[in-house]
Structures are given as C-alpha cells and as structure tokens.
Amino acid sequence: MTTTIHISSARIGSPFVAKLEQISGQNLLACYQCGKCSAGCPMAAHMDVLPNQIIRLAQLGMKEQLLAARSIWICVSCLTCNSRCPKEIKIAEIFEALRETVLRSGNRDDHLKIQELSPEARGALPPIAMISAMRKQTS
Amino acid sequence: MGNENKPMKLIYYPGCTLKNQARNFDVSTISSMAELDVEVEELERWNCCGTVHALGSDNIMNRVAPVTNLIRVKEANASEFMTSCAMCYNTLKRANIDVKKRADALETINEFLYQEETKYAGDVDVLHLLEYLRDRIGFDKLAEKVKKPLTGLRVACYYGCLLVRPKEVAFDDVENPMVMENLIRALGATPVPFPQKTECCGAYHTVDKPEIIAERTDKIMGSAHEEQADLVVVSCPLCAFNLDFRQEDARRLNPDFHHLPVLYFTQLMALAFGCDDTALRFDLHHIDPKPALVGRGLA
Numbered sequence: 001m002t003t004t005i006h007i008s009s010a011r012i013g014s015p016f017v018a019k020l021e022q023i024s025g026q027n028l029l030a031c032y033q034c035g036k037c038s039a040g041c042p043m044a045a046h047m048d049v050l051p052n053q054i055i056r057l058a059q060l061g062m063k064e065q066l067l068a069a070r071s072i073w074i075c076v077s078c079l080t081c082n083s084r085c086p087k088e089i090k091i092a093e094i095f096e097a098l099r100e101t102v103l104r105s106g107n108r109d110d111h112l113k114i115q116e117l118s119p120e121a122r123g124a125l126p127p128i129a130m131i132s133a134m135r136k137q138t139s
Numbered sequence: 140m141g142n143e144n145k146p147m148k149l150i151y152y153p154g155c156t157l158k159n160q161a162r163n164f165d166v167s168t169i170s171s172m173a174e175l176d177v178e179v180e181e182l183e184r185w186n187c188c189g190t191v192h193a194l195g196s197d198n199i200m201n202r203v204a205p206v207t208n209l210i211r212v213k214e215a216n217a218s219e220f221m222t223s224c225a226m227c228y229n230t231l232k233r234a235n236i237d238v239k240k241r242a243d244a245l246e247t248i249n250e251f252l253y254q255e256e257t258k259y260a261g262d263v264d265v266l267h268l269l270e271y272l273r274d275r276i277g278f279d280k281l282a283e284k285v286k287k288p289l290t291g292l293r294v295a296c297y298y299g300c301l302l303v304r305p306k307e308v309a310f311d312d313v314e315n316p317m318v319m320e321n322l323i324r325a326l327g328a329t330p331v332p333f334p335q336k337t338e339c340c341g342a343y344h345t346v347d348k349p350e351i352i353a354e355r356t357d358k359i360m361g362s363a364h365e366e367q368a369d370l371v372v373v374s375c376p377l378c379a380f381n382l383d384f385r386q387e388d389a390r391r392l393n394p395d396f397h398h399l400p401v402l403y404f405t406q407l408m409a410l411a412f413g414c415d416d417t418a419l420r421f422d423l424h425h426i427d428p429k430p431a432l433v434g435r436g437l438a
Contacts, residue, residue, distance in 0.1 A: 023195045023197070024194075024196070041357065043339070043351070045354070074344075074351075076339060076344060077194060078300040079304035080338075080339065082304070083305065083313050093194045095194075096193070096194035097194075100195045100198070117347070124384075125346060126155075127156050127159055127187070127190075128226055128341075128377045128380075129345050129377055129380065130225075131155070132191045132343040133344075133376070135193070136191060136343065
C-alpha cells in the first residue's frame with residue numbers, strides 16, 4: 001500500500017501543533033529521532049505507530065494520522081520513554097496531549113465503554129483500575 | 140526514633156483499593172508497623188487520590204482530588220503522611236510537587252475548594268512506606284524485630300513504574316532500584332536478580348484490553364521464574380491484581396507459563412515479624428502463596 005503524505009509549512013506552524021505543545025509543555029522540534037523511546041517502550045508491540053513516529057508526525061503537524069492512531073490509547077504513561085530520552089522530552093506528555101485533544105473535542109469520543117463490561121467484570125476489577133482507565137480514556 | 144517507650148504516630152493514607160481488593164496490603168501495613176512500634180493513624184475524611192497524575196499542563200481539575208487529601212493532612216495537625224500504595228504515592232507526590240512550583244495552579248485549586256476551611260500552601264510532605272522504613276527506621280533496626288527469618292526464600296522485587304518514575308518522585312535509582320531488595324535481605328530472604336523489575340505491567344488496560352496484561356504478565360513473571368524466584372513482591376495493588384489475577388490469561392497465551400504467587404512487601408514483613416493470618420490475608424490472593432512458603436519451611 002502506498003501512502004502519500006503532504007507536508008507543508010502551514011501544517012508545521014498550525015494551531016494544532018501549537019496546542020499540542022501548549023498542553024504537553026514540550027518543544028516538539030527538540031526531538032532528533034534517535035528512537036530510544038520506541039526501543040524501550042513496553043507497549044510498542046501493541047502499537048500501530050511507534051512513539052518516535054508519533055513525535056515525527058507531530059513535528060510535521062499530521063493531525064488526522066495522529067488522532068486516528070491506536071497508539072495514543074495504548075500508551076499507559078509508564079514514563080520509561082521520558083526517563084530515557086537524551087533530549088529530556090516528555091514523550092508521554094505528548095501522548096496525553098493527543099488523548100486530551102480527542103477527549104476535549106466535544107464529540108464525547110470516549111475510548112472506554114464501561115457500560116459494555118459485564119457486572120461480574122466490573123465487580124472484580126479494583127477501583128484503582130477503573131478510575132485510572134476512566135481518567136485516561138473518557139471525557 | 141524519639142522516646143523508645145512511646146509508639147511513634149504516623150498519619151496513614153490507605154487509598155481506595157486497600158479498602159477493597161487489596162485489604163491484605165492494608166492489614167499487613169498496619170500490623171507490621173505496630174511491630175516496629177509505629178502507630179499508624181488513618182487519615183480522617185480521605186478521598187480517592189485520582190490514581191493517575193494528569194500529564195496535561197493545563198489539567199488543573201485532576202489535581203483537586205490529591206490536594207484535598209493534603210488539606211486533610213494539615214487538618215490532622217501533621218506536616219507529613221505515609222502511604223504504602225505506589226499509585227497513590229505517585230499521584231499525591233506529583234500533585235504536591237506541581238502545586239509547589241505553580242502558584243497560579245494552587246490559587247485556582249484553593250479558589251475551587253472555597254468551602255474548605257483550610258487552604259493548601261504546599262506545606263505537607265508525601266512519604267512512601269518503603270522510604271519511611273529505609274530512612275526513618277533503618278533496615279538494621281528493622282532486622283532486630285524479625286522473629287521468623289525468611290531464610291532460603293527467593294524473592295523477585297517488582298517496582299513497576301510508579302515508585303521510580305518520574306525522577307522527581309523516585310526515592311531510589313530510576314533504572315535499578317534496590318530499596319525492596321535491601322528490605323527483603325533484612326527479613327532474612329534472598330532477593331534474586333530481576334531484569335523486569337521496572338517494566339510496566341500494563342496498568343489500567345486490565346479493564347478492557349486484558350490481552351495486553353497477559354503478554355506483560357507472561358514476560359514479567361516468566362523472568363522471575365527464570366531467576367528461580369519463589370514469589371514476586373510488589374508495592375502497587377494494580378500491579379498485584381494484574382500479575383496475580385491475570386496469570387490464567389498468561390497461561391492461555393503461553394502454555395509453558397509457570398504460576399508464581401504475588402505478595403505485598405508488607406506481607407513479608409508481617410510474616411517475618413510473626414504476625415498471624417489476620418495480618419496476612421492469603422485468602423485474598425488468586426495464586427495461593429502458602430505452597431511456596433511451605434516449600435521453604437515458612438508456613
């Protein structure tokens with residue numbers, strides 16, 4: 001499959017990129033794509049777009065690809081990437097900013113459907129699991 | 140340690156899960172601290188810490204729950220408190236660091252909490268129990284209280300994420316912490332090398348993506364088994380749930396998966412201090428720890 005990506009300076013300087021940087025508190029252009037975040041990520045095997053690729057797409061302002069990536073809901077903020085990044089970029093904060101962008105859109109695009117869990121499953125799960133899952137994945 | 144005849148008092152924040160699925164963590168914390176002559180006093184009117192620190196710089200709302208607890212500590216006339224849950228520790232400590240750095244965020248939170256009589260001013264310290272044991276009691280002194288040394292017991296110490304990351308909240312080395320190993324040694328047991336000790340268990344994906352937890356559990360518990368550990372100790376009730384209760388899923392993923400019990404470090408303390416079954420609550424485990432302990436002549 002061939003994917004065509006159109007890059008333009010308009011995207012790089014877009015309000016979307018500015019907002020990502022504001023929510024995450026990170027300078028996206030600090031990343032030089034060494035890949036250490038993806039190398040150590042315990043969730044990488046379950047991701048469609050690796051952490052360093054997420055940062056690259058963010059640098060290029062590729063909003064649609066970023067917000068549709070399964071990866072942003074797979075990252076659990078374990079912070080392994082943050083603690084190892086040679087440029088001290090907080091990659092997990094960028095993932096959070098992407099989740100927040102989806103959850104704040106006003107579309108109630110929640111990524112956890114508590115009502116679909118059986119009462120047995122809900123009863124067995126500790127509060128710590130339910131609350132963290134809801135805080136990270138629902139608006 | 141002050142007057143030796145008088146027990147020390149310490150404000151204790153248990154957190155939600157220690158009052159539900161992880162009651163074994165709660166009772167073993169209280170019992171083992173009593174053996175160390177520390178009287179833990181449960182914080183009055185505590186509420187959920189929020190469980191995860193919001194990483195968005197502008198998400199002030201998620202700081203309200205942890206800060207409310209810090210206000211309760213002030214109202215208990217204390218300047219510090221202890222929690223044994225790694226997740227509560229991380230969330231409370233990060234919120235505290237954050238509001239200390241950002242006067243504007245703290246002001247917003249205090250304004251939001253206008254009905255509170257006490258305002259928060261960044262004047263409470265958050266301690267994890269492991270940190271308290273190491274720095275306030277000392278493992279040498281703790282070793283003197285051991286009545287039943289855990290001789291021969293091979294233990295893999297699992298830290299997960301929240302005790303060591305980010306650096307600002309870590310009270311030990313980020314990549315190779317040793318505080319739990321040193322505690323285990325003081326109890327007479329043998330810590331094993333454990334390369335997976337700070338690898339994430341998959342956390343809240345246990346709610347709707349159990350296949351991720353199965354893969355993580357297989358890898359983490361498999362590594363402990365390779366090191367010939369009898370059991371794994373943890374400090375987080377979510378890690379405990381995933382690594383213990385998701386072992387059947389790991390077995391389905393990998394037929395060679397070997398079941399291992401998962402205990403809280405406080406349960407090993409209670410065991411070594413000679414506390415009875417009511418302080419251990421092994422009935423709350425999915426994988427029964429007793430056979431592993433019987434195998435070493437400890438139960």
